[in-house]
Amino acid sequence: MKAVRGKYFFGGVHPHDKKAISSACPLEYMPDPEVAVISTAQSLGKPAQPVVEVGQEVKRGELIARADGFISSDVFSSICGTVEEIRELTGAGGAPEKFIFIKNNGKTDTAFLPPLSSPSAGDIKARIKDAGIVGLGGAGFPTAVKVSPKTPVDTLVLNGAECEPYLTCDHRLMLEKTDEIVRGARYLATALGVANIIIGIEANKPDCIAAFEPYEDIKVVILKKKYPMGGEKQLVYVTTGRKIGLPPKLPADSGVVVENVATAFAVCEAVELGKPLFERVLTVSGGAVTSPKNIWVKVGTKLEDIVNYCGGESMPPKKVIQGGPMTGMALANYDVYTHKTTSGLLLMTPAEAAAEEPTPCLNCGKCADVCPMHLMPMNTAFYANAGDFEAAAKYGNTMSCIECGACEYTCPAKRPLIQAIRKTKAEMRKLMAGGQKK
Amino acid sequence: MNNTVVISTPPHVKSRRTTRGIMGDVCIALLPSAIAGIVFFGYMAFVIELIAVLACVATEFVYYFIAKGGFAKKCKNAKSVCISWWKQFDLTSVVTGLILALILPVTAKWYEVIIGSIFAIALVKMFFGGTGKNLVNPATAARVFMFVSFSSLTSYVAANFGPVLEGETLTGATNLADFLLNGNHQSALSTLDLFLGTGVNGSIGETCKLAIIIGYVYLCVRQVIKWWQPLLFIGVFGLSAVLLSGFYFTPYRFDISLFLPHILSGGVLFAAVFMFTDYVTSPKGVYGQLVYYIGGAILLALLRYFTKLEVASFAILIMNLIVPLIDKYCIRKPFGYVKVKKVKKQKEGK
Numbered sequence: 001m002k003a004v005r006g007k008y009f010f011g012g013v014h015p016h017d018k019k020a021i022s023s024a025c026p027l028e029y030m031p032d033p034e035v036a037v038i039s040t041a042q043s044l045g046k047p048a049q050p051v052v053e054v055g056q057e058v059k060r061g062e063l064i065a066r067a068d069g070f071i072s073s074d075v076f077s078s079i080c081g082t083v084e085e086i087r088e089l090t091g092a093g094g095a096p097e098k099f100i101f102i103k104n105n106g107k108t109d110t111a112f113l114p115p116l117s118s119p120s121a122g123d124i125k126a127r128i129k130d131a132g133i134v135g136l137g138g139a140g141f142p143t144a145v146k147v148s149p150k151t152p153v154d155t156l157v158l159n160g161a162e163c164e165p166y167l168t169c170d171h172r173l174m175l176e177k178t179d180e181i182v183r184g185a186r187y188l189a190t191a192l193g194v195a196n197i198i199i200g201i202e203a204n205k206p207d208c209i210a211a212f213e214p215y216e217d218i219k220v221v222i223l224k225k226k227y228p229m230g231g232e233k234q235l236v237y238v239t240t241g242r243k244i245g246l247p248p249k250l251p252a253d254s255g256v257v258v259e260n261v262a263t264a265f266a267v268c269e270a271v272e273l274g275k276p277l278f279e280r281v282l283t284v285s286g287g288a289v290t291s292p293k294n295i296w297v298k299v300g301t302k303l304e305d306i307v308n309y310c311g312g313e314s315m316p317p318k319k320v321i322q323g324g325p326m327t328g329m330a331l332a333n334y335d336v337y338t339h340k341t342t343s344g345l346l347l348m349t350p351a352e353a354a355a356e357e358p359t360p361c362l363n364c365g366k367c368a369d370v371c372p373m374h375l376m377p378m379n380t381a382f383y384a385n386a387g388d389f390e391a392a393a394k395y396g397n398t399m400s401c402i403e404c405g406a407c408e409y410t411c412p413a414k415r416p417l418i419q420a421i422r423k424t425k426a427e428m429r430k431l432m433a434g435g436q437k438k
Numbered sequence: 439m440n441n442t443v444v445i446s447t448p449p450h451v452k453s454r455r456t457t458r459g460i461m462g463d464v465c466i467a468l469l470p471s472a473i474a475g476i477v478f479f480g481y482m483a484f485v486i487e488l489i490a491v492l493a494c495v496a497t498e499f500v501y502y503f504i505a506k507g508g509f510a511k512k513c514k515n516a517k518s519v520c521i522s523w524w525k526q527f528d529l530t531s532v533v534t535g536l537i538l539a540l541i542l543p544v545t546a547k548w549y550e551v552i553i554g555s556i557f558a559i560a561l562v563k564m565f566f567g568g569t570g571k572n573l574v575n576p577a578t579a580a581r582v583f584m585f586v587s588f589s590s591l592t593s594y595v596a597a598n599f600g601p602v603l604e605g606e607t608l609t610g611a612t613n614l615a616d617f618l619l620n621g622n623h624q625s626a627l628s629t630l631d632l633f634l635g636t637g638v639n640g641s642i643g644e645t646c647k648l649a650i651i652i653g654y655v656y657l658c659v660r661q662v663i664k665w666w667q668p669l670l671f672i673g674v675f676g677l678s679a680v681l682l683s684g685f686y687f688t689p690y691r692f693d694i695s696l697f698l699p700h701i702l703s704g705g706v707l708f709a710a711v712f713m714f715t716d717y718v719t720s721p722k723g724v725y726g727q728l729v730y731y732i733g734g735a736i737l738l739a740l741l742r743y744f745t746k747l748e749v750a751s752f753a754i755l756i757m758n759l760i761v762p763l764i765d766k767y768c769i770r771k772p773f774g775y776v777k778v779k780k781v782k783k784q785k786e787g788k
Contacts, residue, residue, distance in 0.1 A: 009773075015451055165451060233774055243774040319444050326449040346450075354452035355444045359528065360570045362457055365722030374770045378722060400772040405449035412455045413570075419447040 003209050003220040006200060006238035011372040012226040013406045015165050015326070017204060018352075022285040022292040023168040027176055029296045030309050032079045036102045036300035037337040038064065039091060043134040044141050045071030050100055056083045059111040061276050064100055067132070073142045073340075074132035075100075078278035078298035080107040092322060092329055092336045099337070102300070113274035124191040124271060131270035132340075133277050136262035137230070138323060140341040143263055147191045149252035156189050157239050157251075158199040160208060160261045161223050161230030164324030167344045169281040170261050172294045174201070174208040181261050182215050184268030192257055199261070200239045202229055227326060228404040232258050234372050246400045277340055284310045287349035288317035297338050304334035306345055319353035321346040326405040359413045367407035367417060373400055377407040377417045384420040389427040398424045457569070460717075461529035463660045467653035468536045468712065474646035478635055479544040483642045486551055487539040493555035494535030499523060501564045530569050534558055537577040537712055540643025541705060541751070542584070543591060550588045554580040574758040575716050578751045585751070632702040644705040654711045667731055668710040674735035675710075676701045682743040706738070709750040719758040726768035730757060 041047035048065035058064060058077040065075035084101040091097035113130060116123055129144035137159060158181070162170040174181060185197050198219045201209050212220045221239045223229045232251060233244045235258060242254040251258050262280065269275040278299050285292045290311030297306060303322070307313065321328040322336060323344055367377040380396030383389070393399055401421050408417040475483040502523050503512055512519045538558055542551065558580035563572045585591050631637055635646035643649075658665040679700040684690045701707065714720065714734055721730045738753035 011773075013453070015453075237773075245774050245776055246772055249774075317443060319446075319450055321450050325451045328448055328450065330443070330445045330448075330450060332443065332445055348450065353444065353450055355446070356452070356456075359457050359526065360568060362460075362570045362717050363719075363722060364460070364717040365720075365727075368723050368770070373773045375772055376723060376769060395766075395769065397769070397772050400775075403448075409449045409451065410453050410455070412453075412457050412460055414452060414456070416447060418449070422447065 001213065001216060001219050003213055003222050006221045006223045007241055008224070009234050009237055009372060011370050011374065011406065012228065012234075013370050013409050014225070015227055015409060017165045017225070018285070019166065019168050019171065019204065021166065021287075022283055022294055023171055025168075025172070025292060025294050027172050027281060027294050027296060030298075030301070030306065032104055032298060033301045033305055034104050035084070035302075036077070036079045036081070036104070036298060037302065038075060038078065038100045038102065038300035039337065039339060040065045040075055040098045040100065041091065042075050042132070042140065042299070042340045043071075043073040044139060045069060045073075047098060048072055048075045050086050050098065052083050052086075052100065054083055054085055057081070057105075058083060058102060059107075059109040061113075061278060062111040063276075064102075067129075067142075071142055071145055073134050073144070074130065074276070076132055076276040076278045076299075077102055078300055079104050080109050081105045092331060113270070113276065115274045116271050119187070119190075119271060121191045121193060124187050124267075127270050127274075128191070128267060131266070131274075131276040133263060133266050133270060134340050135260055136266065136280060136341060136343070137260035138327065138341055138343060140339070143259065143267070146252075146257055146259070147188065149192070149250075149257060151252050151255070153192055153252055153255045153257050154194050155196040155198060155240055155256045156185065156192060156194050157236060157256055157258045158185055158197065158261050158264055159230055159232075159235055159258055160199050160201040160205075160212075161235060162205070163202060163223075163225075163227045163230040164326055164328075164344075165227075166285045166346055167283045167324050168285070169283045169294055169343055171205050171208060173265060173281050174205070174261055175211060177265050178211045180268045181264045182212070182218060183272070184264035184266070185218065185259075187267050187271050188257075188259060188264060194257075198239045200229075200235050227406060227409075228372055228402070231372060231402055231404055233402065280338075280340060280342070282306070282338065282342060283344040284346075285344065286317065286321075286347040287352050288313050288315050288347035290314045297342075299338055299340055301338045302334065303331070303336045303338070303345055306338075307334060307347070313347060315349060317347040317353075318350040318355065319346075319348040321348065326409065327403065354414070356414045358415050361413050361415055364412060366410050366412065370406045370410045372404060372406060373397075373402055375401055377401075377421065378415075380424055381415055381417050381420040384424045389424050390431070392420070392424045393428045396421075396424070399428060401425070457528040457530075460662055461533050463657065463662050464533050464712070465529060465536060467656045467660075467662070468533070468540065468643070470649035470652045471540055471643035471646060471708070472536065474635060474649040475540060475544075475642035478645060479642055482544050485548070486542060486544065486546060486642065487536065489548055489551045490539035490542075490555050491532055491535035493552045494531040494538070494559050497556050497559040498527075498531040498564065501560055505564070528569060530563075531559055534563070534576045537643075538580050541577065541581050541641045541708065541713075543639075543641050545590050546584070546588070547590055550584060550590065554584045557583050570718050572718055573762075574755050575713055575719050578713055578754045578758075582751045582755060629698050629702065632699065641705060641708075644708040647702055647707050650707050650711055657711070657715075663711075663715040664727075667715055667727065668707075670728070671710040671714055671731040671735045672701050672706065674732050675706060675739050678736050678739035679742065682739055685743075704748040705750045709738075709754060713750075713754050714757070719761060721761050721764045721768065723765075723768060723770050725770060726761075726764045729764050729768055730761065733757060733760075 046069045049068045050065045052064045062077045064077050067074050081102045081104045084103045088096045133143040135141040200221045200223050202223045204225045236256050282297045320331045375397045380392045380398045383392035558576035562576040562579045566572045633647045638645045657663045676697045680696050734757040741749045
């Protein structure tokens with residue numbers, strides 16, 4: 001359908017998107033790693049339980065860990081090989097995760113699920129669960145839970161905003177796999193029983209907008225280039241005009257389900273080819289990498305191999321980031337293995353990465369002006385620094401924060417606002433849990 | 439990868455804007471007014487501006503040197519202390535000094551300016567914790583302090599902005615006084631004179647409105663202040679002043695032609711652009727700011743009407759003091775907030 005402009009939302013920032021570094025690089029396959037080290041914690045919720053034993057031979061796409069509980073997802077082997085060991089390691093986030101080490105034996109056997117032809121809603125839901133599909137935007141919420149909402153829904157919103165600077169993986173995927181994404185979206189719509197499919201694409205990707213316009217059943221919404229346009233609440237408001245309530249309200253409570261375009265692509269492959277989710281597109285970018293690329297990477301690839309595949313470092317990086325620069329995680333070394341949700345690997349030069357010392361707060365209120373959730377980050381930071389987390393949560397409305405990082409981006413005093421917000425959230429969760437026990 | 443990578447919470451990219459940059463922008467925005475002051479009032483205006491800025495920076499430096507960490511210890515490694523002072527120096531004291539000089543009349547004595555600067559930086563700013571912690575605008579507080587303390591200022595301000603003292607030899611336009619006393623809008627000065635500041639007596643930086651407007655445009659372009667803030671203030675102030683000056687006539691008359699003379703007289707424009715918009719002492723969040731600017735404008739109009747004096751500084755001080763209250767009660771609701779309907783408690787059965 002002809003593209004239309006989205007609504008306006010207050011707040012947000014305009015970081016330099018730096019997408020030109022890698023947006024022209026077509027998708028390419030990275031060779032399989034020698035050893036795939038696959039974490040069992042691939043989604044929100046509980047980690048999966050390993051179902052393979054040491055010494056067992058597995059094929060590509062074979063189930064190696066089963067979902068444990070409602071909010072959890074299956075994990076599949078991304079290569080052919082032998083299970084070498086299963087042990088706990090410290091994950092990139094600092095928490096211990098159980099990893100399954102699979103040694104590559106060079107074979108290319110696959111153990112895919114049977115393809116479905118003209119599937120029903122129930123078939124698709126079951127397939128999404130069996131293929132271990134999670135939200136590929138970053139949070140990793142199991143898609144199977146999302147497609148069985150408790151409240152009636154009437155709209156499916158595809159998130160093609162990719163508002164994070166540097167990242168271009170969704171951009172390339174939308175360009176090269178347009179048809180698959182559309183088919184995946186139709187499967188999702190069938191599973192949900194909705195007729196409206198909306199795709200929101202930021203205005204800095206006119207080629208993607210043009211690619212989706214020919215499909216008559218898909219409404220293309222052009223989003224103003226602004227961060228965090230791809231935030232769930234902002235995206236739903238901009239594309240449909242509906243507001244999602246504060247947590248624990250979900251988009252489904254407003255009749256909307258939001259899925260990333262990469263998730264739609266994964267759904268299409270799972271339904272048509274029976275392929276479980278074991279690889280994804282990853283953007284390698286930043287000023288300190290020799291040749292930026294958008295590559296298909298198997299889950300469990302070591303980041304060091306990815307950097308070497310992209311020609312190595314061109315200069316010592318100041319920061320190494322897994323994910324996008326606004327919400328991603330700064331890494332201390334390359335001994336980290338990719339997950340289903342790893343969308344980027346950025347090697348930032350000293351000129352790109354921010355590492356200034358904080359100066360006193362000016363009370364300028366710019367953080368409140370740019371907050372897309374209309375919160376008061378300076379109050380949170382002020383009370384959190386004083387150690388009064390209850391007041392911080394009360395006067396800053398911290399519990400509604402989506403941690404997009406717009407406040408800290410804009411802060412002229414370079415205050416560590418997100419750190420204060422996360423600390424406040426953690427302390428408040430402890431307090432709440434303590435209150436329930438009593 | 440070597441071991442020099444930095445680890446921090448996101449975001450890993452930040453805007454290039456710094457506190458020093460913002461304060462530098464404010465200094466640039468104040469320059470037209472400073473130059474206009476020198477043009478209209480001669481070299482003494484320049485001397486006062488220089489003294490005020492130097493005194494403010496010096497006070498801040500001395501305070502930094504003696505406070506916290508032991509004087510003797512800091513004397514020993516004075517060089518490194520100076521370097522660390524320069525690193526944290528964010529031009530706020532320069533802005534304070536410049537604003538203070540621009541809201542003083544040219545008749546101020548040099549030692550008065552120095553005392554005022556020390557008052558502004560040491561007592562109003564540093565004692566409360568330095569940048570970002572002061573309760574009231576330092577320059578405004580210093581001006582009020584000087585206004586009630588030094589006769590050279592009091593008489594000048596009285597002559598030019600307030601009732602003409604009997605036997606006072608000071609000549610010059612007493613437009614604002616005229617206006618405030620008997621609502622005489624057919625004064626000696628035309629609106630154009632008021633706008634350009636030609637032949638108008640007043641504070642160094644407050645007379646030339648054209649220079650102030652240039653500064654305002656610069657601040658808006660650089661997004662240091664929000665464009666609507668001064669406009670809202672001036673609009674509300676002008677309307678309330680016009681409404682109030684209707685009482686000069688019998689019977690009551692609403693005369694919109696008084697709007698421009700009202701807003702162009704005295705220091706309203708300067709206060710609206712440079713003093714009310716001070717980050718530290720104005721509310722955060724849009725609703726708080728609306729309350730602040732509208733309240734300040736009405737308060738200033740009322741004070742002017744009843745005191746017959748130029749009292750922009752007093753209005754700013756009063757509004758500054760209630761900012762913590764505004765901040766506490768004008769909290770924005772988060773995006774997507776739905777008002778919880780209060781369930782009426784049913785009366786307990788008798």
